[in-house]
């Protein structure tokens with residue numbers, strides 16, 4: 443990123459590149475829903491820092507959250523790992539790295555609210571981008587869904603969909619660490635091969651399988667005790683009746699629904715839920731924020747021990763953020779979708 447220098451002899455003026463939402467998404471996002479803009483940044487005031495983005499994240503939540511948390515014309519929401527390039531805050535040294543929800547922007551001036559220093563003893567040979575994925579929000583979501591929501595126990599059978607993605611790939615690996623049988627569904631043969639590499643017991647390419655019901659039954663003739671739901675919609679309608687009595691379902695996401703212009707309706711599963719006495723619970727990772735520091739240490743330890751593989755799908759160039767976002771929603775990524783500035 444080239445900064446524009448002008449006027450002041452003392453200080454280089456910094457221009458941020460930003461991606462704004464021109465118009466609320468209507469159906470699947472389009473290129474014209476985004477606009478690249480330049481923004482002249484002020485000098486940081488006391489307590490503030492200036493950040494330069496190193497890695498940015500594109501995530502499914504941006505699609506539904508944009509509608510409820512953003513106005514048209516605003517900078518797209520999102521997390522990044524950034525380097526502190528100027529600081530008037532003693533807690534954030536120049537040259538250190540932070541994780542923050544700064545949005546889709548190359549440079550940011552902000553106070554420290556909402557900035558998290560990247561884990562103190564982050565190993566030099568581990569990419570900082572993982573702080574946005576497996577050793578960040580995606581890994582934490584997987585861990586909390588399994589431990590806090592599902593209460594997964596050794597010996598149980600778990601189903602996870604969008605299994606080769608940022609969250610799903612960690613879900614399956616943690617479930618294996620915990621001594622469970624894991625069935626994963628993903629949208630291509632290459633993705634399914636990746637799941638096998640990760641140690642999933644059975645894998646399904648839901649796009650080519652023919653009968654999903656039959657494939658899910660064959661993958662777990664004993665039935666499913668736990669279901670980590672990332673997709674929703676028709677997949678869920680097929681999976682729920684295959685749960686065992688007292689089965690638990692963690693509703694983490696519903697990506698198959700995010701781009702709908704008309705909300706999908708039924709089939710309604712109330713009778714299955716009653717008869718099988720199922721427990722279904724939605725969650726947001728933010729509920730467990732107080733556990734983040736300890737949980738990140740556990741994820742990092744698993745990675746160092748070789749028990750957790752962290753695949754990333756890296757797109758080069760800030761200019762390509764909208765394309766990377768739309769690509770992720772279309773299933774282009776295996777592992778965490780990341781933008782390298």
Ligand SMILES: NC(=O)C1=CN([C@@H]2O[C@H](COP(=O)(O)OP(=O)(O)OC[C@H]3O[C@@H](n4cnc5c(N)ncnc54)[C@H](OP(=O)(O)O)[C@@H]3O)[C@@H](O)[C@H]2O)C=CC1
Pocket residue numbers: 501502503579580583604605606607608609610627628629630633672673693694695696697698699725726727728770771772773774775776777778779
């Ligand atoms: N509750 C929470 O706090 C959080 C929830 N989430 C949710 O977790 C889920 C996974 O997120 P994340 O791991 O970041 O993203 P992923 O890395 O899994 O990327 C999205 C993947 O979803 C799959 N997908 C896209 N469209 C569809 C569709 N119509 N039907 C089925 N699969 C589809 C694609 O894989 P494929 O080729 O296999 O179809 C795609 O690669 C999302 O639902 C997200 O909203 C994420 C973080 C926090």
Ligand SMILES: CCCCC/C=C\CC(=O)/C=C/C=C/C=C\[C@@H](O)CCCC(=O)O
Pocket residue numbers: 502503506507510519520543579694695696726727728
């Ligand atoms: C508006 C309906 C939302 C339905 C659920 C949609 C998506 C599930 C999901 O992916 C949730 C993700 C939650 C993320 C929570 C915290 C942060 O990582 C995002 C903060 C975004 C921001 O405030 O900038």
